[in-house]
Amino acid sequence: MDKISYGRQYIDDEDIEQVVKALKSESITQGEYVPLFEKALSEYTGASYAVCVSSGTAALHIIYSALGLEKNQEIITTPNTFAATSNACLYLGGNPRFADINMDDFLIDENNIEKQVNENTKIIAPVHYAGLPCSMQEIKNIADKHNLYVVEDACHSIGSFYKGHKTGSLKYSNAVIFSFHPVKHITTAEGGAILLNDEALYKKCIALRSHGIVRDNFINTPISPTYHEMQMLGYNYRMTDLQAALGLSQLKKLDMFIKRRQEIASLYNDTFKDINIIQQKRYDDRINSQHLFPVLFENKDIRDKVYYYLKENNIFTQIHYMPVTAHPYYEKLGYSSMDTPKAYEFYERELSLPMYYSLSDIELEYVIDNIKKALKS
Ligand SMILES: Cc1ncc(COP(=O)(O)O)c(C=O)c1O
Structure with missing residues (x-):
């Protein structure tokens, strides 16, 4: 028997053709494929906006930052996750707190979340481990009671449903993030996305993805025809068009x-x-x-x-x-x-x-x- 692993990607001829087509197009980054993949992701999930980025980790970093997570502020997440869920909080000088899991569904135990809430808590970041959605209604209730944001780490769970709502539909959260690493359901080799309904948050994520530079809504008066300005400290977390072409083709399957x-x-x-x-x-x-x-x-x-x-x-x-x-x-x-x-x-x-x-x-x-x-x- 050939080697069998716990997970692997599936790439067909159509995927390859689409990437080659993107490679032959005029812009292999910041071109037409990223917006097309974003549109397809928002249609698939029902979210108003999708922001494609270079990885699930980048998605977490950007969304925590866009929600204003600052030094010494806290997120509450599960210890049963890939380290990126909490590392992205550390990048911003924040402190992750961990709420223990249930031994039956292997997910964060919502009863442990509230015990971890204090005046520094800003975000609850549940992880839909293995593809099973967490108890989102209960988590949303806690967040509403304490005025907290909810970011769903849905790197495992694109296409899952909770109470009839598809993951990414944002019924119970402020943002949902995906990863397109090859072991995930669909791949862009490396890649990730943030799903959002809030326009202001969307614009902030778009800016943070690309150095914090904006091309409209200026603070200063434009002084040249190609004027753009950096309004916040951002990153280069852009997804390439080659990756987005692959993502578009994978999403169909x-x-x-x-x-x-x-x-x-x-x-x-x-x-x-x-x-x-x-x-x-x-x-x-x-x-x-x-x-x-x-x-x-x-x-x-x-x-x-x-x-x-x-x-x-x-x-x-x-x-x-x-x-x-x-x-x-x-x-x-x-x-x-x-x-x-x-x-x-x-x-x-x-x-x-x-x-x-x-x-x-x-x-x-x-x-x-x-x-x-x-x-x-
Ligand atoms: C639960 C979870 N969160 C975050 C990540 C980070 O995603 P990426 O590898 O695309 O940076 C992963 C990826 O393995 C993950 O499984």
């Missing part, structure tokens, strides 16, 4: 990608319900778009045994995530993984099984068969 991912999840569900493997909770009012398929084993020893057994058989699983608080950099800042013990226990027992569009039925059967064998070994 997104629903097909999600359908296959959900089929794979159903097959895992059916197999594991009779085995001692814990799966992520399913909710009647949410649709999981299945970026990952995380499972929990009884303990770390069994998890490790399965990991190594699969690896010997050319199946490369992953662990998502080591809690952010357990990274040495965060420990040096005074964080401890023991602050969020459930996330730590989760980390010790979790394995992300292969989950991607092109995983064939034969490969899936091979994976399931080897998990069963590993457990018996």
